[in-house]
Amino acid sequence: MAVSSTQNTLASNRQAAPVLSRTQQRFERRLAKILVHATDVFYDKGYEGASMRDLARASGMSLSGLYYYFESKEKLLYLIQKHTFSTIVERLRERLEQLSDPEQRIRIFILNHLEYFLANRKAMKVLSHEDEALKNCFGAEIAAIKREYYRICVGLLDDFKRARKLEFSSRLAVLSLFGMMNWIYTWYKPRVDSGAEEIAREMGDIFLKGIGAPRAKARKKKLAVN
Amino acid sequence: MAVSSTQNTLASNRQAAPVLSRTQQRFERRLAKILVHATDVFYDKGYEGASMRDLARASGMSLSGLYYYFESKEKLLYLIQKHTFSTIVERLRERLEQLSDPEQRIRIFILNHLEYFLANRKAMKVLSHEDEALKNCFGAEIAAIKREYYRICVGLLDDFKRARKLEFSSRLAVLSLFGMMNWIYTWYKPRVDSGAEEIAREMGDIFLKGIGAPRAKARKKKLAVN
DNA sequence: TAATACTTTGAACGAACGTTCGAACTTTTA
DNA sequence: TAAAAGTTCGAACGTTCGTTCAAAGTATTA
Numbered sequence: 001m002a003v004s005s006t007q008n009t010l011a012s013n014r015q016a017a018p019v020l021s022r023t024q025q026r027f028e029r030r031l032a033k034i035l036v037h038a039t040d041v042f043y044d045k046g047y048e049g050a051s052m053r054d055l056a057r058a059s060g061m062s063l064s065g066l067y068y069y070f071e072s073k074e075k076l077l078y079l080i081q082k083h084t085f086s087t088i089v090e091r092l093r094e095r096l097e098q099l100s101d102p103e104q105r106i107r108i109f110i111l112n113h114l115e116y117f118l119a120n121r122k123a124m125k126v127l128s129h130e131d132e133a134l135k136n137c138f139g140a141e142i143a144a145i146k147r148e149y150y151r152i153c154v155g156l157l158d159d160f161k162r163a164r165k166l167e168f169s170s171r172l173a174v175l176s177l178f179g180m181m182n183w184i185y186t187w188y189k190p191r192v193d194s195g196a197e198e199i200a201r202e203m204g205d206i207f208l209k210g211i212g213a214p215r216a217k218a219r220k221k222k223l224a225v226n
Numbered sequence: 227m228a229v230s231s232t233q234n235t236l237a238s239n240r241q242a243a244p245v246l247s248r249t250q251q252r253f254e255r256r257l258a259k260i261l262v263h264a265t266d267v268f269y270d271k272g273y274e275g276a277s278m279r280d281l282a283r284a285s286g287m288s289l290s291g292l293y294y295y296f297e298s299k300e301k302l303l304y305l306i307q308k309h310t311f312s313t314i315v316e317r318l319r320e321r322l323e324q325l326s327d328p329e330q331r332i333r334i335f336i337l338n339h340l341e342y343f344l345a346n347r348k349a350m351k352v353l354s355h356e357d358e359a360l361k362n363c364f365g366a367e368i369a370a371i372k373r374e375y376y377r378i379c380v381g382l383l384d385d386f387k388r389a390r391k392l393e394f395s396s397r398l399a400v401l402s403l404f405g406m407m408n409w410i411y412t413w414y415k416p417r418v419d420s421g422a423e424e425i426a427r428e429m430g431d432i433f434l435k436g437i438g439a440p441r442a443k444a445r446k447k448k449l450a451v452n
Numbered sequence: 453t454a455a456t457a458c459t460t461t462g463a464a465c466g467a468a469c470g471t472t473c474g475a476a477c478t479t480t481t482a
Numbered sequence: 483t484a485a486a487a488g489t490t491c492g493a494a495c496g497t498t499c500g501t502t503c504a505a506a507g508t509a510t511t512a
Binding site: 023051052053073 | 472479
Binding site: 179199206212 | 408428
């Protein structure tokens with residue numbers, strides 16, 4: 001079997017033909033295993049800091065053996081990021097279909113993000129932290145998914161604004177929310193911090209109250225005088 | 227002149243004796259210049275991705291010439307992070323001394339952070355993004371400053387909680403706030419986004435309203451039934 | 453001006469890097 | 483069971499990595 005083409009890797013395509021021969025299935029399964037181990041290594045050492053030899057050791061495979069499954073280190077990172085990001089967007093879409101209340105939709109967005117983040121912490125760190133590591137085509141494709149995800153969130157916020165007749169910058173609100181959520185990879189400790197549901201509720205409270213209540217007025221000027 | 231000891235580099239110590247000979251002054255000045263150029267390179271390529279040869283080129287100096295000013299690549303990153311972090315903490319302390327109102331103190335914390343962040347974007351990205359790059363002693367020292375900074379913020383929040391008789395997790399609130407603010411290095415575009423004051427005001431609004439208003443009650447259960 | 457201290461450099465070090473390749477091994481197919 | 487297809491590997495490729503060092507160059511001091 002030749003090194004797999006870009007298509008169908010990890011079965012991330014939606015349309016048509018999941019007809020894979022037994023050998024193809026095995027190939028995909030082995031590749032997925034390698035991706036898991038590679039994620040561990042990237043999580044610990046960063047993309048630049050991790051060597052192909054590190055990845056080989058973690059996968060229990062020879063250095064050259066890895067190249068049977070993907071053609072470069074960059075492609076490996078791409079596969080990890082693509083799969084991770086696609087999955088989180090896919091799950092979000094499924095969950096959003098079942099809700100119509102604007103606040104609930106934002107809350108489910110937050111919950112989906114944090115649940116997936118904490119259940120796949122290493123992959124999500126690799127996705128968040130190695131944002132600029134991919135160049136050209138690979139980078140562009142991940143950036144496109146990111147833009148798509150961002151747009152979904154802006155849409156949710158705009159609906160919320162309309163429903164509540166609020167006025168604020170969606171861009172800043174969305175980016176603040178992403179910051180709140182994504183930063184979690186720098187501090188989360190399973191032994192110390194609560195689970196995804198509770199954190200999602202608390203962050204949701206902060207964020208929704210933060211953008212929801214009418215803005216306090218005329219205080220700044222008064223205090224500036226003192 | 228021997229390669230400088232750890233002490234007094236960048237004149238970041240508060241106590242005593244800023245008595246530097248003219249040659250020592252020149253040394254510090256040149257080192258500072260190198261640090262600025264190195265910050266540019268780390269910003270663009272990341273710590274691991276940047277080579278000493280890149281740094282030499284950016285500084286307009288020979289590869290070996292760099293080693294006259296610092297003994298390793300790691301130390302260089304340490305110097306950048308130490309100086310950046312120390313400065314932001316120092317400025318914060320000065321500004322906090324002049325305020326007593328708990329809300330104003332949180333707002334000035336946010337403003338200080340964002341002002342410094344946007345005025346020193348590259349250095350602050352290197353500080354935020356290369357959090358785990360330093361090992362052992364160097365890493366421990368930066369981590370100590372970070373903990374100190376974190377503790378200050380927790381203190382501000384606890385004061386606010388007491389003043390307003392609020393109940394929420396300071397840890398989660400502080401880390402959410404840091405996320406909001408630090409994530410800015412991934413998205414800020416000077417041409418598109420407003421300045422530090424406005425962003426600080428808007429993030430301050432979100433955060434303070436988010437933690438300030440009484441928590442909405444009994445809604446979750448009702449909605450969960452539907 | 454001679455001696456001393458400070459600064460910069462080119463050349464080189466061994467180690468580690470990502471990647472390639474042909475041969476060997478294993479599984480599937482005919 | 484022989485041929486074909488799929489899989490793994492050791493060895494090596496050329497390059498780049500961080501760091502060192504003796505020598506040369508420049509400024510300061512006596």
